[in-house]
Amino acid sequence: MEQINAIGRRKSAIARVYFSEGEGKITINKREFKTYFPQKNLQYVVNQPLQLLEVSEKYNIVVNLKGGGTKGQAEALRLAFSRALIKINQEDKPALKAKGFLTRDSRVVERKKPGQPKARKKFQFSKR
Secondary structure: OOOEEEEEEEOOEEEEEEEEEOOOOEEEOOEEHHHHOOOHHHHHHHHHHHHHHOOOOOEEEEEEEEOOOHHHHHHHHHHHHHHHHHHHOHHHHHHHHHHOOOOOOOOOOOOOOOOOOOOOOOOOOOOO
């Protein structure tokens, strides 16, 4: 198997993944997976597609992550993993789609408007 690559985005985070045959090693920005995402809930989010298809020990994965916060990066990585797994085996698509791993969450922070303290919040109105 040659190298398979895919991209995933969430908020302002961008994840590029490169799958190759191996023993299940995940490297993110030249760091170990568990040191990059020390929280268990984020590790769970990232591993969801791999656990669903039971291929977590089948591929070595190299990841380039940039932008956003940890939660956005984890969800971008989940989308990238799902897209790469579909490139490897097209028959996995219905299972991943049913869990919602192929949907790009396009919600981003709304911009702050001039003359207001935040995006939607207004200053307190004073009649006099």
